[in-house]
Amino acid sequence: MTLAAGLRAPAEAIRRARVAGHLGEFLQGRLGPDGPLALVTLPCPGLGAEAIRAPGPLALDQPGAQMLTLPALCDLLASGGAAPDGRFRLTLDLPPGGGAGASTAARVALLHAAGVTDPATVARACLASEGASDPLMFDRPERLLWASREGRVLAELPPLPPMELVGGFFGPARRTDPADLAFPDISDLLEGWGAADLAGVARRASLSAARCLQLRGPAEDPTAALAHGLGALGWAIGHTGPARALIFPPGAVPRGAAGALRAAGFSRITRFRIGGA
Numbered sequence: 001m002t003l004a005a006g007l008r009a010p011a012e013a014i015r016r017a018r019v020a021g022h023l024g025e026f027l028q029g030r031l032g033p034d035g036p037l038a039l040v041t042l043p044c045p046g047l048g049a050e051a052i053r054a055p056g057p058l059a060l061d062q063p064g065a066q067m068l069t070l071p072a073l074c075d076l077l078a079s080g081g082a083a084p085d086g087r088f089r090l091t092l093d094l095p096p097g098g099g100a101g102a103s104t105a106a107r108v109a110l111l112h113a114a115g116v117t118d119p120a121t122v123a124r125a126c127l128a129s130e131g132a133s134d135p136l137m138f139d140r141p142e143r144l145l146w147a148s149r150e151g152r153v154l155a156e157l158p159p160l161p162p163m164e165l166v167g168g169f170f171g172p173a174r175r176t177d178p179a180d181l182a183f184p185d186i187s188d189l190l191e192g193w194g195a196a197d198l199a200g201v202a203r204r205a206s207l208s209a210a211r212c213l214q215l216r217g218p219a220e221d222p223t224a225a226l227a228h229g230l231g232a233l234g235w236a237i238g239h240t241g242p243a244r245a246l247i248f249p250p251g252a253v254p255r256g257a258a259g260a261l262r263a264a265g266f267s268r269i270t271r272f273r274i275g276g277a
Helices: 070-079 103-115 119-130 198-216 221-230 257-263
Strands: 016-030 036-055 060-062 086-093 144-147 152-156 165-168 234-237 242-248 267-274
Touching: 016 103, 016 144, 016 165, 016 198, 016 242, 036 103, 060 221, 070 103, 086 103, 103 119, 119 165, 119 221, 119 257, 165 257, 198 221, 198 234, 198 242, 221 234, 221 257, 221 267, 257 267
Parallel strands: 060 086
Antiparallel strands: 016 036, 016 234, 036 086, 036 144, 144 152, 165 242, 165 267, 234 242
16 A cells, blocks of 8 residues: 555544744753753744654655654654554655754654654653754743753743744754754853743843854854844844744834845744743
8 A cells, every 4th residue: 555545544543743843942052061951942833843644554755854764763663662653744844954843843743643642752762763852742842941962851941921033044954963062051041031021031042042153153143133133132043053033022023024034044934923821
């Protein structure tokens, strides 16, 4: 039976799962000079990965980016305790290597479609598969301080204040290297994070982004200047990829913001709201 035929199986036999990605991180860095690499993700509901599973022998159709080989899928399912069978179709509307969580979102979607939904189990399987992960297997990933190279929650955080963001991708794709720990210290930026208002969150995100760019590049990134010119409260980046976002109060994104980003060389402009209880 072909994959297309498998996806025409009775509806009750087909499982679908969609997992949202992110648009970089509010914070990412070391907790002390020798501490773990930790992050607070910036969720982006409009970008994500979708997996569909139909009955049949193990197969994987990836009409867009090729995220996993068939042996890698087999290993992922085994790590999650799922049977190594099923005809899977994986699609993404976020760019691989974009700092938007494509690798983790794809794996979480595949596991969810295979019936594996326990966040801790999914986190362990993703870490075993990719060597680093984002916390996209949790319902509120932005409310976690996450050790990305260890696949574990370091602390739970309060809800973010309501905010509106406009962003996109600047520069070439960069795949995450799980062995890369060359990040600045962000311990001071976490002090008072839970009590911070939107201006405080935006200020800390901007400092984390600036420190990362100073240490890791790229040089002459235009995001800070765009934030200043458009009156944003702050800005955030993908600390290992080209995702970028400007942070505004709800309803305060000025006209022409998307055009300004596009003129500066940004691609795939997106606008969305997050935060609140």
